[in-house]
Amino acid sequence: MIPRSHRVAHVAHRLVSDRRDKYGKCKEYGALAHKLPAMILQNGMAQATGFLLAKMSGNNDNEHAALLDDFAAVLRESSGLDSNLDGASLHRLVIDASTLDTMQLTRRGLEASAWIKRYVQGVLKLGATGDAVDEAPAP
Numbered sequence: 001m002i003p004r005s006h007r008v009a010h011v012a013h014r015l016v017s018d019r020r021d022k023y024g025k026c027k028e029y030g031a032l033a034h035k036l037p038a039m040i041l042q043n044g045m046a047q048a049t050g051f052l053l054a055k056m057s058g059n060n061d062n063e064h065a066a067l068l069d070d071f072a073a074v075l076r077e078s079s080g081l082d083s084n085l086d087g088a089s090l091h092r093l094v095i096d097a098s099t100l101d102t103m104q105l106t107r108r109g110l111e112a113s114a115w116i117k118r119y120v121q122g123v124l125k126l127g128a129t130g131d132a133v134d135e136a137p138a139p
Contacts, residue, residue, distance in 0.1 A: 004078060004079070005111065007077070007078040008074060008078040008108075008111055008112055008115050009115050010078075011073065011074045011077045011078050012070075012074050012112065012115035012116045012118075012119050013115075013119050013123065015070045015073055015074065015116070016070070016116060016119035016120060016123050016124060017119070017123055019066065019070070019124070020123055020124050026063065026066075026124060026126070027126065027130035027131070028063040028130055029063040029066055029067055029120070029124075029130075030120045030124055030126030030127075030130045031126070031128065031129055031130035032052075032063055032064065032067045033067055033113075033116050033117050033120040034117055034120065034121075034126075034127070034128040034130075035128075036048065036067065036071065036113040036116065036117065037110055037113040037114050037117060039051065040106065040109050040110055040113055041110065044102075044106065045094045045102065045105055045106045045109050046091070046094045046095050046102075048109075049068060049071075049087070049090055049091040049094055050091055050095075052064045052065075052067060052068040052071075052087065053068060053087060053088060053091050056068070056087075065087065067116075068087030068088075068090070068091075069086055069087045070116060071087070071090070071109070071112060071113060071116065072085050072086055072087045072089070072090040074112040074115065074116065075090065075105075075108055075109065075112050076090075078108075078112065079108050081093075093105070121133065
C-alpha cells in the first residue's frame with residue numbers, strides 16, 4: 001500500500017512535469033504556485049480557490065486556471081475525490097463543505113500546494129518571483 005503523501009507527490013510531479021513539457025518555464029504559474037500555500041493558510045481554501053477562479057475571467061487558458069486545475073487534480077487523484085472534480089467544482093465543494101470537511105480539505109490542500117510548489121522549484125527551476133533559479137550554489 002502506497003502512503004497518501006507519496007500519491008500526492010507523484011501526482012504533483014507528473015502535473016508540473018507535463019506543464020514544463022507543454023509550456024516551458026511558465027513564469028506566472030511558478031510565482032502563483034509559490035504563493036498558494038500561504039494564500040490557503042492566511043485566507044482559507046475558499047478564498048484561495050475563489051481568487052484563482054476569479055482571475056480566470058472566462059479564459060481557461062491562463063496560469064490561474066492552470067494552477068487551479070492542477071491543484072484540483074492533485075486533490076482528486078490523491079484523495080479519492082469525485083473523478084469529475086475540476087477547479088470550479090473544487091471551489092464549490094469547499095464552500096459547501098461542513099466545518100469538519102473544510103478542515104480536512106484544508107489540510108490536504110496545504111499538502112498538495114506544498115508539493116506543487118516544491119516541484120515548481122525542482123522541476124521548473126523557478127523561484128518565488130517566477131524567475132529562473134540558479135542551479136549552481138553561490139560562492
